[in-house]
Amino acid sequence: MSDQFNFKVDIERGFESPQKFIPSKYFYDAAGDRIFQQIMELPEYYLTRSEAEIFEKKGGSIVDALPFKEAFEVVELGAGDGSKTKTLLQEMLRREMDFVYRPMDISRDVLGQLKAHMLEDLPTLSIDVLAGDYFHILPSLKVDPHPKLFLFLGSNIGNFQPAEAEAFIQMIANSMNSGDLLLVGMDLQKNPALIEQAYNDKAGVTADFNLNLLKRMNRELGANFNLDAFEFYSHYDPVRGFVNSYLVSLEKQIVYFSAMDKSFLFRKNELIHTELSRKFSGEQIDRLAFRTGFYVRKEFKDEKEYFVDSLWEK
Ligand code: AVJ
Numbered sequence: 001m002s003d004q005f006n007f008k009v010d011i012e013r014g015f016e017s018p019q020k021f022i023p024s025k026y027f028y029d030a031a032g033d034r035i036f037q038q039i040m041e042l043p044e045y046y047l048t049r050s051e052a053e054i055f056e057k058k059g060g061s062i063v064d065a066l067p068f069k070e071a072f073e074v075v076e077l078g079a080g081d082g083s084k085t086k087t088l089l090q091e092m093l094r095r096e097m098d099f100v101y102r103p104m105d106i107s108r109d110v111l112g113q114l115k116a117h118m119l120e121d122l123p124t125l126s127i128d129v130l131a132g133d134y135f136h137i138l139p140s141l142k143v144d145p146h147p148k149l150f151l152f153l154g155s156n157i158g159n160f161q162p163a164e165a166e167a168f169i170q171m172i173a174n175s176m177n178s179g180d181l182l183l184v185g186m187d188l189q190k191n192p193a194l195i196e197q198a199y200n201d202k203a204g205v206t207a208d209f210n211l212n213l214l215k216r217m218n219r220e221l222g223a224n225f226n227l228d229a230f231e232f233y234s235h236y237d238p239v240r241g242f243v244n245s246y247l248v249s250l251e252k253q254i255v256y257f258s259a260m261d262k263s264f265l266f267r268k269n270e271l272i273h274t275e276l277s278r279k280f281s282g283e284q285i286d287r288l289a290f291r292t293g294f295y296v297r298k299e300f301k302d303e304k305e306y307f308v309d310s311l312w313e314k
Contacts, residue, residue, distance in 0.1 A: 008221055008259050014272075015264045021273040022213050024159050029216050035209045042205055044197040047155055050307035051185050055087040058300040058309075063091045065298045065311055066181065068147045071098040075141065076151040077134065077172070079103035082114050084153060089122060100146075104130040104137055138175035150176065153185035153309070158278035165278070169292040173314060182294065182312045189279045190306055192238040199234040199243045199277060207232035210247055210274050222258030229253055233271070241279040246271040285310055 007026060014021045028036065040048040055062075066072075074092075076085055082103065089101055101118070105111050111129040118125055130137050141148065150172060157165055172182060189195075199206055210232045214225040234245040249266035256263045266272075280288075285308070289296050294312035301308050 011217060011221060012260060012262070019273060020270065024275040026213060026216065027209060031215065032209065032212050035205060035212060038205045039209060042201045042203065044201045046194070046198060046306055047187055050302040050304070051154065051309065052084055053302040054300050054307065054309050055084045059087050059091045062088060062183070062300055062309070062311065063095065066149060070147065072147045072149065073144070074099055074101045074149045074151065076103045078152065078154070078156050079105060079114055080154060082118060085151060086118065086121060089125060093122060093124060100126045100128050102128050102130050104134065106133055134171065138171060142175045142177065148176065148180045150180065150182040152182065155185055155187040157184055158187055159276060161276060166288060166291060169288060173292050173294065176314045178314055180314050181297065182314070183309055184312065185307065185309050186280045186285060187307055188305060189238065189241050189281050192236055195243060195279060196236045199236065199245060206234070210245060213274060214247070224256050241281065241284070243277040243279065244273065245275040246273055
């Protein structure tokens with residue numbers, strides 16, 4: 001219920017802003033999770049496959065790069081379904097390393113499923129879930145004496161505006177001790193046409209992913225969006241490395257929300273911003289690490305150099 005309260009407040013704030021926006025975390029209701037699974041299978045959406053390749057082919061080298069001599073913890077932020085992480089954990093178990101896997105998520109349901117999944121394939125894994133939001137959990141980790149490997153994979157960092165990304169990494173850094181590591185997955189700048197296609201697939205799955213936001217507002221906030229009166233649009237700016245995604249209002253229309261007994265006007269061709277998906281250059285990655293007090297220990301890329309998992313040391 002508190003979730004719904006935030007949704008309402010966030011939508012109100014987003015629609016009262018001069019550039020209307022919906023925070024991208026609201027993509028992921030049950031239907032959105034399913035559509036995102038489909039996105040990951042799309043021929044155009046290379047990100048998931050590239051990062052999976054890194055874990056499959058370089059997982060051993062990633063584990064080699066860990067300097068821990070004693071029992072350690074693997075703390076994952078935004079674990080998702082954990083399939084990539086599984087490859088890494090498997091390699092650590094194979095080497096009989098002494099560690100606990102601690103996936104962090106706001107949702108106990110998600111964590112319960114993840115735990116069951118992990119234990120199915122890795123029955124000897126020590127797993128201890130951390131339920132709650134980052135702001136509350138992260139500070140509590142600093143007092144734990146074990147060295148830690150933090151994971152923030154899947155280019156989730158790309159959803160933040162540059163200043164927010166820096167603040168978020170800084171928050172992680174503040175909860176780390178000297179010698180702890182952070183492995184960040186980032187999508188790299190590449191041929192712009194490839195990036196454009198990844199966010200505007202032929203089958204229209206990404207469009208459905210965005211239109212699902214309207215369905216969600218209809219269902220959870222009692223809105224009366226007509227889904228045919230909006231269209232998905234995305235654009236890649238290769239100079240800045242920004243993919244911006246939008247819903248376009250095809251006509252002048254007024255949408256009523258019973259949850260707040262309020263209406264919002266959408267002009268013809270007005271845009272609702274739904275997501276930023278940043279693509280990084282090597283220099284941007286170095287700068288982000290430096291500015292947040294890290295040194296880049298090692299970088300792991302796929303064969304085509306589409307994606308990087310960058311290992312940072314505090
Ligand atoms: C899950 C945030 C990494 O930005 O590429 C996929 C979400 N949006 N297609 C991304 C997404 C449109 C994805 N992340």
